[in-house]
Amino acid sequence: MKIIVDLDKCQNYGQCTFEAPTVFALDNDGVLVYQTEADSALADDVNAAADVCPMQAITIIHD
Amino acid sequence: MTVVVVGAGLAGLRAAEAVRGHGLAVTVLGDERHLPYNRPPLSKAALRESATAADLAFRIRRDDLGWRLGQPVVGLDLYRREVLLADDTVPFDALIIATGIRPRVLPVPGPPPMVLRTVEDAEALRRALTPGRRLLIIGAGFIGCEVAATARAMGCAVTVCAADAEPMIRPLGEHLGAGLRRRHEQAGVEFHLGVGVSGYEPSGVTLSDGRTLTADVILSAVGSVPNTQWCAGNGLDLVDGVLTDNRLCAVRTTAAGEEGAEAPVLAVGDIARFPNPLFDEVPRRIEHWSMPTDTGRRAGAVIAALLAGQSPALDFRPLPSFWSDQYDATLQSFGMPALGVPTLASGSWDGDCIVEYHRDDVLVGVVGVNRTRELATYRPRIGSVSDASQPAAD
Structure with missing residues (x-):
């Protein structure tokens, strides 16, 4: 699946990093870094990450 | 089996998704005519620039949820297992109360001021x-x-x-x-x-x-009032929201034994007043953005278990969190700082900082100003008992 984060919306709250830590992280400056592709085995985690984003900035495109 | 969710906000949406995910049919009733939308931007980005409910709409994971929008619920008959609309009734086998809150109105004479909810x-x-x-x-x-x-x-x-x-x-x-x-x-x-x-x-x-x-x-903007008046007369404790146990099942103040008393009734989101053993056994309502998702997921799992004749575990211990953006300050909180005494852990009260909140020797909350990354390291330490690293598991 493909993962798109609207960086105009993202406020770097980092909630996604708790739900899917292998896909989303905050760098040393507290800015979001993320993988744009993830294995479908991680679908539950990535969906949960999109759910808890306060800015609703995460879009998932399932293959 | 039909589960009815009353309230089409974030809590109602997450509860409905969870219920449907367990294979049960679900209908969501909402008084607003919009599909669920995100409210925090209403005081920030959506105030600066015009935004519609569609612009703010939540991603909905499932297309097989039933929606009846723009239909305020006026009453509840637990004995008959029916939710009452102005000109219709909606039967249920299990009910999830997700009607949220409305702005509190001061009892003050004169032309009423504006409020901000929708x-x-x-x-x-x-x-x-x-x-x-x-x-x-x-x-x-x-x-x-x-x-x-x-x-x-x-x-x-x-x-x-x-x-x-x-x-x-x-x-x-x-x-x-x-x-x-x-x-x-x-x-x-x-x-x-x-x-x-x-x-x-x-x-x-x-x-x-x-x-x-x-x-x-x-x-x-003087706080909020739970929307529970439509539930009155059914033996529920509505003193402050809907009193529930740790399963989020509503506590009945009248004796069980009637037919309707067997139907599961749960509350989720801002109005669920439940005990969270992460802190103590005191039931509390928590109006933080994280709670609708945590309680919604929990409610889905509990209803599925109850309708299958199983007993859900009493292990619901979600970690509350909130955020607020004001000027260049991003405030972020984990836990329940209001329960503790604040101590400045780093930075300054007037600038960027981290503040710890302790009750006795227990870290019950932490608030950071522009310290998001550092704040995350506190999460596993919050709470009263050792197993505090698994918030919101269900």
């Missing part, structure tokens, strides 16, 4: 906040503070009056609240604190100490 409220306020207009905000909580910051950025003159001694004093405590006030004051916001409102006038308010404040636009 996307329509935000649009009306946005149209009123043209540059140079004077905005008076009654209340210094989340919404009052966020609107103050947004309105300054929109070029309005902003005055805040509140009965509290400092902004956001209840979740943050006095010192951090004072630091937040100084940020607002540096941005040009004027405060009148520790004072009530005794009258609304067409061009301002009369304060309880006799002074008057003039304004072009008045916003009342």
